[in-house]
Amino acid sequence: MSDVLRREIPNIDIWAYGTGDYVAMAALANYTQSEQKIVTNQNLQKLEPQFEKYHGTEICEQQPTCVKGSDKPLDLALVVDASESLDHLFSDQKKFLVDRVLGNINIHPEAVRVALITYSGQAFVHFKFNSFLYGNNTSVQGFVKNIRSIKGTTATNVALMDAFDLLTSKDPSTGIREGVPKMALVLTDGHSHRSPKDMAEKMRAAGIIMIAVSVTPRPLVDEAELRLIAGSEKRAFTPPNLHEFESEFMKYVGFGCDGIELPPDAKPQVRGATDVKCTEDSMSIVVRTQRALQGLMYAHMYHDEPECMMKKTDNNREIQMTFMEGKCGLVKTPSADGRGYHFNITVILQFHPLIITRADQGLDMSCFVPSAVPRQELDQAILKNAADTQCNYRLHRYSPGQCVALDAKVGETLYHRWECDSPPEYNYLVHDCFVQSEKHTQQILDSNGCEVDQHFLETPNYSRFKDYPDDAYVFQEMSVFKFPGDGDLIFHCRISLCNMKDPNAPCNQSIPPKCPKKVPVLPVRQKRDVSAEQWMSAEWRSKQIRKRQIELKNRSRRQIVETKQGYYMTLQVETRTLNVLLSESIRPRDSVKYCDIS
Known part of the structure; x- marks a missing residue:
């Protein structure tokens, strides 16, 4: 029978497990064609490792992925201009900091450590790199949302001096790490009372990466000063080129890759969605990957509908797909100002045709289509x-x-x-x-x-x-x-x-x-009311899991x-x-x- 299996199924691998104390090794070797593929009570430890390559998690650990949310170490000093000249745009500046800086890093003692400095006529160091209270994304984002503008002039050079002292400190109590890249990200509109040129040059000479950002539009922003701070046009960002910020910033925070030592020029295996285009009734996406996708791409929760799913078997690393309005969970909503429509969809990249693995990613994609929204549709939008x-x-x-x-x-x-x-x-x-x-x-x-x-x-x-x-x-x-x-x-x-x-x-x-503050207790099974008991019935639970x-x-x-x-x-x-x-x-x-x- 083993010979029949080998003829009918190419590349089949036959193993045998001999039970008991006395095993007919010759008979088992006839099935497996190799004593190395026979497991008995004497070498039972060989059994489980044979299944590792077929198990989803282990496959992914053998082919680790790079995912958004960096675990790459960086000591990052955030230097925020809080002077009165920025008061009218201060909320926009905080939103940029939360969404596009903090939203792209993983704040953790072994990943990105953050220090925060705000300034006007004086500089204030709110917390250093070793802060226990501000050692994760949630706490830092919450703190940034609550900072306020300060009366006074714009003393960027003073703030940079404090940032330099922190980033070059030899005092371990500051939380600075030896051998870890250093960056100062300065958010300002320029117009400093005293030029920050000398201090910025000193920081760059010490190997500190300098990035300067302003959310202030022309002609109110001093672009020349931002270039002086950054030392390069490609690291100085104002509204006309602010869309390029991530492409520069992500070079230094990168992507975290589980379970493999990668060379300095290594690339992530998943790049994510790179192109999104919308018309008035559809969204088209192009996703590029670093290795070929031998699996599926589908709209989240719509994997069982053919028009919402694409199966890939070729070696092309580019996947294109179009979703139509009203299908596959594509959401289209009119903007509040009536100037157009927002589209949103979540797409899943599944790198195995049958199972979900650690390599898979969920991509949340949005776009905006300018179009005059009829007043009647705006009026009906709320009810609808x-x-x-x-x-x-x-x-x-x-x-x-x-x-x-x-x-x-x-x-x-x-x-x-x-x-x-x-x-x-x-x-x-x-x-x-x-x-x-x-x-x-x-x-x-x-x-x-x-x-x-x-x-x-x-x-x-x-x-x-x-x-x-x-x-x-x-x-x-x-x-x-x-x-x-x-x-x-x-x-x-x-x-x-x-x-x-x-x-x-x-x-x-x-x-x-x-909510009242609760005294921590050991978890116990709660007694539920009748409706909740029906909702969580054994039959319902069985369907959910099995x-x-x-x-x-x-x-x-x-x-x-x-x-x-x-x-x-x-x-x-x-x-x-x-x-x-x-x-x-x-x-x-x-x-x-x-x-x-x-």
């Missing part, structure tokens, strides 16, 4: 969008705005992100959240949206409703956990919409939720459930399955290595 609101729930690495996580190790940091395409006056409450494995179900947020146990998940952060209403979502940081004996987790929540401008809506006093492909084909794209009292509408959302790793044996012992994208 409120009723047709769609929400999603994802787990992200590095920050809420970075790549989607498909697996994680216990203790690693992930970010929960809940987002709805609701009208501007509608905020939403995340509540009744559960984490579920095959054997366990645990509530993590109660009906008011408050944490049940901080060891699972703290009460979500709603600050973006106020700080960034045009790009609002709810998020929270989490340290990854798992249940004993279970490897996969799914998170479920309900999201309830509330019209914050309706004075008669009782819900507008409940967002964000007002028959997800069939269920996705049959269920509605939006899961509208019974509306929470006092709210406009309630939807049910869930994450993709998260594979939680416990054993270090399937992860490389070496720390994360790095590569540039230049």
Whole structure:
């Protein structure tokens, strides 16, 4: 029979496991054609390693990927002009700093360490590279959002002196690291009281990378001063070339690559979406990869619809696909000012034709099409969008705005992100959240949206409703956990919409939720009410874990459930399955290595 298998199935590899104390080695060798492919109780340790190359996680560790969100080390001094001349644009400057600087780095003691200096007539060092309070993206972003402009002149040279002292310090208490690249990123409109030229030259001579940025438009910005600070036109950015900022900045923060030591000129394997083009009824994308995609590209949650999925089997590293309005989850919304339409879609790159692996990426893509929006459509947009609101729930690495996580190790940091395409006056409450494995179900947020146990998940952060209403979502940081004996987790929540401008809506006093501080307790199974028990029934749980492909084909794209009292509408959302790793044996012992994208 073994000979028949070899004739019918090319490249088949036959192994044998001999049980018991006495094994007929000659017979087994006849099947395998090699005693090296026979496992017995005497060499049982050889069995499990034979399956490693067929296991998704191990495949990805053997072919590690470079993903957005750098683990490349950098000591970064942020030098922010807070003088009165920038007062009218200070919020734009902070938004740039949060979205396009902090949003592209991974702040961590082993990755990017950040120090913050603001200045006007004097300089203020808010925190240094060793700050425990400001040692991650969330805390630094929160601090930056709350800084204020300062009365006084513009003393850029004084701020650069402080930055130079920090970046060249030999005092280990500052958190500066020997052998790690140093950068000073200066946000200013120029117009310094005293030229920063000499100080900037001194910093560059010491090997410090200098980048100068201004959000101030011409003719109010002193572009010559920005070039003096940066020492090069390609590292001086003003509104006309601000779109090129990431292409320069990302050279120094790069991409993190798990499990491999890469040469200095190494390239990431996944470049992501490089071209996005929209017409009035479609979005076309071109994604380029560093290695050929032998797998799938599809719209998130629409992998079972042929028009929303492309299968790749060739060696071309460029993938092109067009999504039409009203299909594949492509969202088209009129801008609030009536000048055009925003398009948005999430696309998944799956590098294996059958299984989801660590190499896969979720790409969130948007574009804007200028077009006169009819007044009638604008008037109807609020009602239409409120009723047709769609929400999603994802787990992200590095920050809420970075790549989607498909697996994680216990203790690693992930970010929960809940987002709805609701009208501007509608905020939403995340509540009744559960984490579920095959054997366990645990509530993590109660009906008011408050944490049940901080060891699972703290009460979500709603600050973006106020700080960034045009790009609002709810998020929270989490340290990854798992249940004993279970490897996969799914998170479920309900999201309830509330019209914050309706004075008669009782819900507008409940967002964000007002939660009492809880005393940490050991996690216990919560007693649920009847409706929740029905929702989390054994049959339902079995379908979620064991028959997800069939269920996705049959269920509605939006899961509208019974509306929470006092709210406009309630939807049910869930994450993709998260594979939680416990054993270090399937992860490389070496720390994360790095590569540039230049």
